[in-house]
Amino acid sequence: MTDPLLPGDPERLGSVRLLGRLGAGGMGRVYLGRTTGGRLVAVKTVHAHLAAEPHFRERFRREAAAARAVTGAHTAAVLDADPASPVPWLATAYLPGVTLRGAVAAAGPLGVPAVRSLGAALAEALTSIHGAGLVHRDLKPSNVLVTAEGPRVIDFGIARALGDHGLTAAGDIVGTPGFIAPEQITGGSPVTAAADVFALGAVLAFAATGRNPFGDGTVAILLYRAVHEEPDLAGVPVEIRGLVADCLDKEPGQRPSVAAVLERTADPGSPLWWREEPLRSLVQGDEEDRPREHTAVVPTKRVTAPGPAPRPVPARAGRHRQLARRGVLVAGATTLTGLLGVSVVRGWGSPGPDGAQPDLEKGSAKPGALRWSVTTEFEAIDALLPTGGTVLLHGTLTGGSTGYVRARAASDGARRWELEASADVPHMWGVVDGNLVAPDVGLPVVDVGSGKSRVEADPIQRLPARWVAVVDGTVVSSYADEDDEKELEAVDPRTGASRWARELGGTEPPAVLGGTMLLARALRWEVLGVDAASGRTLWTYEGFKAGGDQLLAAAALPDAGNFGLLTTAGKLHIVRARGGERVAVAAETFPVTPGATAVGEAGGTGLLATAGTLHGFDPESGERRWRRPTLGVETSWQPRTGGLRGPVTAGGPGSAGGPVLHWSKADTLQALDPRSGEPRWTRRLTGIAKVPPVVAGDTVYAAAGDTCTALRLADGTPLREWVLPGIIDQLASDASGWYGRVGTSEVRAYNAVDG
Structure with missing residues (x-):
């Protein structure tokens, strides 16, 4: 053609x-x-x-x-x-190479010597860019490529000539929230080379911790934090924390120059960290095979x-x-240069005269075969959610300003309905009683079958939700109103009608047990138990006040009727859900990494994932039962409705008797007995894990690189392997099989295997 x-x-x-x-x-x-x-x-x-x-x-x-x-x-x-x-x-x-974001996701944060070496490389790159009279303006982990010859800065596409403001409209913000400097957001001062130094500091913080220094959230939240709040550098090693903090100074004139950064990071004996495993396998192949592979x-x-x-x-x-x-x-x-940055919106379109849908490729009904695939060219698909015979796709139309949610039939991929939504990637959407709940992308309560809103208009006309929780048939969300007052709003998912609203100050996503939400507010040392049915405060836990500690992560421990609260100091508190009484505080202090730590439960055992280790603990005393190496929360724990992550277990959250599935290494999947922590089986697979495994019935699907493997849940026996056209960036499953998202351009649906 x-x-x-x-x-x-x-x-x-x-x-x-x-x-x-x-x-x-x-x-x-x-x-x-x-x-x-x-x-x-x-x-x-x-x-x-x-x-x-x-x-x-x-x-x-x-x-x-x-x-x-x-x-x-x-x-x-x-x-x-x-x-x-x-x-x-x-x-x-x-x-040829892998982005820094992909490298950290696959291999974990870099050590101090490697971060210093990266900082020197980025400073040298910026010296070259600034020497040509440009400001990069969008330095971020995905614009740093780790190659066989070391790191390279790519995409000068939205770079601007120093002092040239003639070709960008007033009010435009160019760059990526979480990495752009305050002056790029407010327009209060010219965007100079100092803006790239700010981004450099944010990139180094990410490389050292695996998380963004201004956290996660909507675009509005990230922009606000960059201008008004200090970055979270708690996990940055002390050896480089001072440099990172200096680069992230909100005043451009107070940041070090690029030359000063280079002087503080240069080391003739720095390691060739990109040539060490597992990065070496990510970025380097057999030289003689490359032309053929290209x-x-x-x-x-x-x-x-x-x-x-x-x-x-x-x-x-x-x-x-x-x-x-x-x-x-x-x-x-595959990165498109930002030079090609003009919006062009293409509509959903209609099937051709013969009913054909140009983006849909039909497959086969045979076990294990490709059922259908959707390939986009002018749009991006960034999230998928299978539910009840429907697959929901979220994406962004060309230009990145308009998002959508589209429903397709799980059976054949046929289009069902479409709604306009925010372009933000949903991180807390879910389905409750047949209704899509996605306040973070600006949707009201929507019936999955028809795509129709349960109400005439969205009852909450505010900024996108900061979090959402589903509690006993009630959807509770946290919003900010026009005066930036933090409010809670409870909605009936069947009708969309408001049940109650309450101003409660800034709160974090809650742990939920029964009808009680555990909410941390203010500086995260004040912890409340709130009744989801009425919005009334049931109790206040003040166990953090004396030591000035703060809540880092929490989860329900349903078998014991308790909440598990992990603090920023690594202390594990066990709190009774019914009355808020302290049950116990574990004697052991656990290692914590802000942004990469989570608490959960499986089979009557509390779980804590942090700093490369999965811990099992007693849900009554908090004492550790066992520990095992793990690849990390992002790779092994699935996102759930509301934005919090939970461990992958057979039968879903809280199921009794099923194993806990996680990546113990970058290429090794393990099924653990939750009570003893002993492996029921361990299976080494092909590739580098990037996404959590999923379970459908008696089958586990595990994606590593571009390969997905089906394994028998009982003993880990491999049943079938598929190789997709690119890296699998999201994996999901339902009763009919599994779904893989390849980058932002393709979603593939495969039938379940026999076995």
């Missing part, structure tokens, strides 16, 4: 031969190319209708010219560009097959490295 964007020869632009398509979006497409001299390049083209806009073409011309002046060992060089072409294009060095992974003419055929499950020689290489090739080259 001839690509309609490319004039003439569809496989060549100038002297560059196009080997395959790497990515696409509403602004353009990205191709893997090879120059006449044999060099691999990433070629980014602009849609013709955008090129017809003088404003866009002028911006493209200016910034492409400035970006070509950037040179340096730690940047991705812009090699050529043709803004005057009927289809403007830009060619950059092709760098061509095979991204064919110029895309063909969607009904799914890979069954194949033997035992590991093949070299498979681990091949998997890593495939994932790396995708991760290192």
Whole structure:
């Protein structure tokens, strides 16, 4: 098929031969190319209708010219560009690698020497960028590529020439919340090189802890925190905390210069941390195989097959490295430059005259076969949620300003309904009694079957919810009103009618047991038990006041009728849910990592995941029963309705007798007996784990890299393996099988296996 964007020869632009398509979006497409001299390049083209806009073409011309002046060992060089072409294009060095965000997710936070080395590399990259008269403006973990030759800063696409403010509309905020400097948000002072230093500090904090220094939340919350609140650096090692804090100073003039950062991080003996396992397997493949892999992974003419055929499950020689290489090739080259940053919105569309849906590929009903797949080109899919014969997809239309929730039939992928929503990625949506509850993306209570709101209009017209909890048939959410007063609102999910509202100050997402919500407010040392039916405070727990400790994480321990509260000092408090009395405080102090610690329960045992260790504890005394190495909360604990995470167990939360499933290592899945902590089975799989496993009936599905494996729950026997076109970024399951999201462009549904 001839690509309609490319004039003439569809496989060549100038002297560059196009080997395959790497990515696409509403602004353009990205191709893997090879120059006449044999060099691999990433070629980014602009849609013709955008090129017809003088404003866009002028911006493209200016910034492409400035970006070509950037040179340096730690940047991705812009090699050529043709803004005057009927289809403007830009060619950059092709760098196989994995983003820093992906590397930390797969291998954990970096050690102090590696963080220092990263800081020096980023400072050198910024020196090159600033030397060309540019401010990057969007330095973040996903714009730092870890390659076989070290870290590289990519995407100067939204960079602006120093002092040039002529081509951006007033009020525009360019950058990523959580990493952009306060002056980029408020417009109170010019955006200079100091803004990149702020972002550098945020990136180093992320690399050292695995979490963003301003936490998680909606765009509005992250922007507010960056301007008005101090970053959370509790988990940053003391050796680098001072540097990170200086970089994150809210006053641009108080931040160190890039040269000063380089001086404070430079070390001639710094380690080559990207060449150590498990990062080495992520970023480096067999050199002699690369040209063949480049061509095979991204064919110029895309063909969607009904799914890979069954194949033997035992590991093949070299498979681990091949998997890593495939994932790396995708991760290192699919990023669209921010130069292509103009919004173009495409509607949901209608089936063709024969009922065909152009984004849907039908499959087979055979066990284990691909049932259907949805592939998007002008939109992003960032979350999926299967429920009751329906699969809900959340995504963003081109340009990132408009979101949607769409319902598809789980049986065949057919469209059912669509609603406009916030573009924020939902982190606390869920389904309650057949109703979608998604206040974080601005939706009212919605009937899953029809897509109709339970009320005429959303009863809560405020900022997006800060958290949501489902308690005994009541949906309770925390909002901020126009005066930034924090309020709680309880809604009947069947009708959408408000049950009660209460102003309670800033609160954290609650643990729930029966009809009681455990809420921490103010500075998280005041803990309340609140009745979900009435909003009335039932009791106050004041056990943190004396030592000035604060609540870090909490969970219900239903078998004992208690709450488990873990503090920032690592102390575990057991509190009676009925009256709020202190039952016990564990004698042991647990290691904690803010943002990467969670409390849960399974089979009558309390669970605590933190600092690379999974602990089992007695739900009455808090005393530790056992401990096991674990890959971490993000990789092993599933998100649940409301935003909190919980352990993966057979039969769902709180099920008795089923094992606790987690990744003990980056490539090893383990099923633990919750009471003893002893492994029922351990299975090493192909690839690097990124997402938690899921359970459907008697089958466990585990995704690592681009491979998903089905295993028998009882003994871990592998039943079948599938290889998808790219890294699996989300995994879900229901009675009919499993679903995998590949990046933001594809969702695949597979039938359950026999076994």
